[in-house]
Amino acid sequence: MQRKKKNVVEDAAFSAFHMKLTVYSSGGPFLDGYILSIIAIALTQITPQLHLDATWSGLVGVSALIGIFIGGFLGYVTDRVGRQLMYTIDFILLIVASLLQFFIQTGWELFAIRLILGISIGADYPIATSLLAEFSPRKHRGAMLGVTLIAYYVGSTVAYVVGQLMLHIGPEAWRWMLASSAVPAIILVLLRMGTPESPRWLLQKGRVAEAEKVLKQVYGPSASLDDIVVPDTAESKTSYLKLFSRGYLKRTLYVGLFYMAAVAPLFAMLTFGPEMLTSYHLFQGSAGYGSAIISVLFLVGCIPALFLVNKLGRRPMIILSFAGMTVGILLLGIFPNGPLGIILLGFIVYALFSGGPNVMEWLAPNELFPTEVRGTAVGITTCISRFGAVFGTYLFPWGLQNFGIGPTMLVGAAVTFGGLIVCIALAPETTNKTLNAASNAEVSGNSGQDRASGKVKVHS
Template sequence: MTATAGPNAGNRLDDAPLSRFHKKLALYSSGGPFLDGYVLSIIGVAMVQITPQLKLSDSAQGLIGASALIGIFLGAFVGGWLTDKFGRQLLYTIDLIAIIGCSIAQFWATDPVWLFVLRLLIGMAVGADYPIATSLLAEFTPRRYRGPLLGGLVVMWFVGAATAYIVGEVLLSSLSDDAWRWMLASATLPATIIVLLRHGTPESPRWLANKGRTEEAEAVLKKVYGPDVTIADLPDEAEERENVDLKAIMRSGYGGRMLYISVFWTCSIIPLFAIYAFGSKILDALHLEGGLANIGEAMITVMFLIGCAIALLCVNRMGRRPLVIHSFVWSGLALLLLGLFPDASSGVVLTLFALYAVIIGGTQILQWVYPNELFPTEVRGSAVGLASSTSRIGAAVGTYLVPMALTSWGVGGTMLAAAAINVVGAVVSVLWAPETRGMALHECAALAPRSAKPVSRPAGV
């Protein structure tokens, strides 16, 4: 960066009002989470037809259900590295074009291996979008709105999931045995719309400045924030930390942050993804069958949405640290009760599932907030991608094991295992979760945040 930033550099950007540009960017960035929720949920509905037609075993069901998660593991890491190397804007649409092509190809899948490969590739493209879109949004958004807008991306995950259930049920009731093919190909339509909307999105000025492309960075700043904003208004992040790259991230002070983000993210999504991939089987095991099971799935999805909306209202008022701890503790209690009383009445079962869905919203929105706040610009995409990848290892394994766990342990044991995962998330959050509320982005990323509450944590958190 050629300009020297003063002590209040970045305040004009971090304290800027929320503009129409920020709102549009948040909406377009939410396309990735929407597609993630859609493709991961539509498979649960489609499996009703896929399982008998392709003669899938429990193991094959688990592999196909987890295939997109495995793809996300691969795509998030690669996408994060690419977005730090080549920029956010270029890859912002390429990944969605890949989703379109693979979604169409699923229509002609004739065997489990072909279907697994295609969903693996779709997962890779979805995973790549996580660090690309969230880094771009984080680097443009004023501090007051950063938490709600980043967290709001998770709301779109559940909107995508709810849409998938609606589309799936409509296609099941109106088409023949090939309805599952139309379900899996249906992601093509929203992906195409999102590609068109994202066209023309500018590159992140923080990334451009970090790469020495100061004239381009200043042009973007003037276009977005006004003619009187210059490159000097960007904070010099090098003053806030030691130099760090992806190869050194685990050895540097950021290794502790990566450890916490990976563990907390993994614990927050394993039970949730298992419920979405095999929601019908779980509800059937809890004696909710047929129409009641469909109503239960729809209600739980609505509760997830409500929970995320409530968490968005709390993320700045409560702070990040209290929100993540309370979310893990109380949602884990709901899972514990489901595990202890699997034969409870339908009303009790649905109530406990609804409580879990509402309360877990805190951990869900922070999956997008924490990783983007705790790492500097030159490795933000890589760090988000790496954390997303590591979290998907556990999520993929958990999803793969759900059908076998239901067979071997029963629904009670499966729910107790999910509760135990929440306990792990709560413990590591009590020990290591930082507080970043009210900080500028470069202050959050600094190795010793100025206003963070001192807590016992691994180095660099």
């Protein structure tokens, strides 16, 4: 029996290039966590200084999320013009908007600028994760994309600590807090310069010589175009409609809905962490540090998920995770007045089990859709998720004020349970499949091996 030839790209060892690309691609999620969390501390000063009522406080809290929703549509642009070009441009916009926050004088100005920040972050999701997925070996794809979510919580934790420390600067400390996101953004722009374009995208656009050159630069002289399947040019046009076609509609609904159910309560907790902890009578006077601890728990929850995503499998892991999250947030809703041990247990269980959906949020859309619509898919499913995030974050302070922490958390438990039902009904299994096989809806139900070679009409 003839031994099957090793795929130089899909079976590559984890290299220094993969490490650098993972770190650089994690920059967007880091800044996302930082920008969305630093506002929680800043609002304690902004609200009285700018005379924000509950409506404006909620709008400022969700402004970046609305921007992410808008920015998600730019995934279509990255599928059209390429990953590498957009990889740097979006961060330049983020730097400018970060610095402009220092000078705002009204609530609507802050809302507008943070809307722009969100657009930049939302654009980076499909850009960076598509590029990362298309360079990732199959055995390391789950971990590489999962690490980007860990970066989100690292950014969130850093933001809470920095914000709490900056409060001592004075009543105008919030200006320095908000502008501080420009510092890591500048560093990341410099680091990202020189990143190669995705050879899969180049090949899909017919730029064969460039694709082969990148392959040999990254994987060595033995790499060739035979290691990535050539898509059928008759079916490889970038189009929003493909996401809602017969083959991919179920996948679009799965990713968008589980993503929405995961982030709706989570983003509300991170954005209004200090107010939430005050409602539970925890960390009085140091809610920023308390929020940082919660963010660290979310980070810790991602670590076992990085290993389980391959060992346990995509589908079992996300179903188990949503079940655990539902139990955790249910405890917070049923026991709003304690005892303290139950409240802490609820936070810990919810945060630790959230690691599964966190790891899958960018892994799933990048695996389940082909090259010509991969960025579009990440963008659109991110947009769907932000419906939940925006409403959850906007209504969270309103719920606290009108109904209290218990009923508000019970609503979050219902949303999380809905995510569990979605995963049971729709989650596919793509563990250990090549990117070609996983992203092809027609063959995804078969074995983890590609049907044949690049001669088969399979999307890359």
